[in-house]
Amino acid sequence: MLHIFCPHCGELRSEEEFHAAGQAHIPRPLDPSACTDEQWGDYLFFRDNPRGLHHELWIHAAGCRQYFNATRDTVTYEILETYPIGARPQARAQENVPQLAVTGQGEKV
Amino acid sequence: MQRYSGFGLFKHSLSHHENWQRMWRTPTPKKVYDVVIVGGGGHGLATAYYLAKVHGITNVAVVEKGWLGGGNTARNTTIVRSNYLWDESAHLYEHAMKLWEGLSQDINYNVMFSQRGVYNLCHTLQDMRDSERRVSANRLNGVDGELLNSKQVADEIPHLDCSRNTRYPVLGATVQRRGGVARHDAVAWGYARAADALGVDLIQQTEVIGFRKENGAVVGVETNKGFIGARRVGVVTAGNSGHMARLAGFRLPIESHPLQALVSEPLKPIIDSVIMSNAVHGYISQSDKGDLVIGAGIDGWVGYGQRGSYPVIEHTLQAIVEMFPILSRVRMNRQWGGIVDTTPDACPIISKTPVANMFFNCGWGTGGFKATPGSGHVFAASLATGEMHALAKPFSIDRFHNGALIDEHGAAAVAH
Numbered sequence: 001m002l003h004i005f006c007p008h009c010g011e012l013r014s015e016e017e018f019h020a021a022g023q024a025h026i027p028r029p030l031d032p033s034a035c036t037d038e039q040w041g042d043y044l045f046f047r048d049n050p051r052g053l054h055h056e057l058w059i060h061a062a063g064c065r066q067y068f069n070a071t072r073d074t075v076t077y078e079i080l081e082t083y084p085i086g087a088r089p090q091a092r093a094q095e096n097v098p099q100l101a102v103t104g105q106g107e108k109v
Numbered sequence: 110m111q112r113y114s115g116f117g118l119f120k121h122s123l124s125h126h127e128n129w130q131r132m133w134r135t136p137t138p139k140k141v142y143d144v145v146i147v148g149g150g151g152h153g154l155a156t157a158y159y160l161a162k163v164h165g166i167t168n169v170a171v172v173e174k175g176w177l178g179g180g181n182t183a184r185n186t187t188i189v190r191s192n193y194l195w196d197e198s199a200h201l202y203e204h205a206m207k208l209w210e211g212l213s214q215d216i217n218y219n220v221m222f223s224q225r226g227v228y229n230l231c232h233t234l235q236d237m238r239d240s241e242r243r244v245s246a247n248r249l250n251g252v253d254g255e256l257l258n259s260k261q262v263a264d265e266i267p268h269l270d271c272s273r274n275t276r277y278p279v280l281g282a283t284v285q286r287r288g289g290v291a292r293h294d295a296v297a298w299g300y301a302r303a304a305d306a307l308g309v310d311l312i313q314q315t316e317v318i319g320f321r322k323e324n325g326a327v328v329g330v331e332t333n334k335g336f337i338g339a340r341r342v343g344v345v346t347a348g349n350s351g352h353m354a355r356l357a358g359f360r361l362p363i364e365s366h367p368l369q370a371l372v373s374e375p376l377k378p379i380i381d382s383v384i385m386s387n388a389v390h391g392y393i394s395q396s397d398k399g400d401l402v403i404g405a406g407i408d409g410w411v412g413y414g415q416r417g418s419y420p421v422i423e424h425t426l427q428a429i430v431e432m433f434p435i436l437s438r439v440r441m442n443r444q445w446g447g448i449v450d451t452t453p454d455a456c457p458i459i460s461k462t463p464v465a466n467m468f469f470n471c472g473w474g475t476g477g478f479k480a481t482p483g484s485g486h487v488f489a490a491s492l493a494t495g496e497m498h499a500l501a502k503p504f505s506i507d508r509f510h511n512g513a514l515i516d517e518h519g520a521a522a523v524a525h
Contacts, residue, residue: 001419020410041510045362049351
């Protein structure tokens, strides 16, 4: 079981209190209606799914009910850091991920 | 290939079973193959077998980083059914079901396919409506299915708690009587042996670490033991498909999650069918050895570690005890995880890719085992001709851009 440090509560809590909400830092297209089918499909459905470091969104569902981000290794499951929405991660994924088709992106959260 | 038969078993018993032929060779890779298949699980081996048998293409290699059938083929709960809601998936899984029905004879290997019936329980009025719709859709597609009321369910599944006092009372169920279970390892070994006999090279302990491309077309695979040339490449790597796509330079709409399963200590026969419930979220069958084979949902986060978290197991067993209170004191023997490649619409991707001559067969998510023969059969046809088989066409990766999704979440989300 994962033990996750909630940056809002400032405590280590057990995984049962949390809910994983997928990849973090996905920029929403600023003008969705101007997107091509390819850009919109990429935004909706395509994820990095890395074997290694992964920046992901979590919610402390049975606690403070707030969202935060985490950097986790998807092979060892080690959580390197948790950080509030809007902050930048300290640990960065090394792998070079093929770029999205999306341009004109919104603010990265 | 030495054919297996009752007489052969008797003959070998006279020499204390010490002279059985090895099931497959351990070949040295050739320089170039017509087709290289990456991934030696059930789907990859089935693809190799049908390439050789149906299409006469025997200059084929299966490259596997570990051992044959050591990934999800060895880790699933062996359920076989074809009662999917939408036409595209019903046709694909029914194609697989028909191949299952003759598989042991076809590959001369007993895959212990047992059509003991698969029940999907309904606990709410909406469940009943959805199930009635699904059974009707199944019948229109030539897939058998029946809708049962709670009295019939109680009669057919003796130890299931069908009383009115439960939190989620059983209102009815659907049953596909042609559904059942098969011996997962035997499927991989049987396909491997049959493919090897037709000349396919099974290359184990060889990991693909890259793809060599020329002018946007793949010309071979880089492995940790050197380069292997290929005119066409088929990638069938389940949970690692996203990683393979990254090596090839494109992305897939796939997330890899751990899916856990567990078995109990062996018991005397108590459950003679497969019982699944979407609402209380668990499924169970009993193996011929007597252990209860139990599974449920995925761990919610992306993971490649072939293990999951304890709360998921706890939820799974809560569901099983809710359905079968009689099992509340059964001890669990083993628990494990496999890495499943889930897609947004819970349907597989059998498709060409942005790289010419490279084909992917992935995204089977939590329910690929049941499709093993059909998946291999249609993927082999696609690799042989270079054009997608008619049954595979709707499962193109293009659907995530043109919106033609096949939303099987309702029919298949949990109950694999």
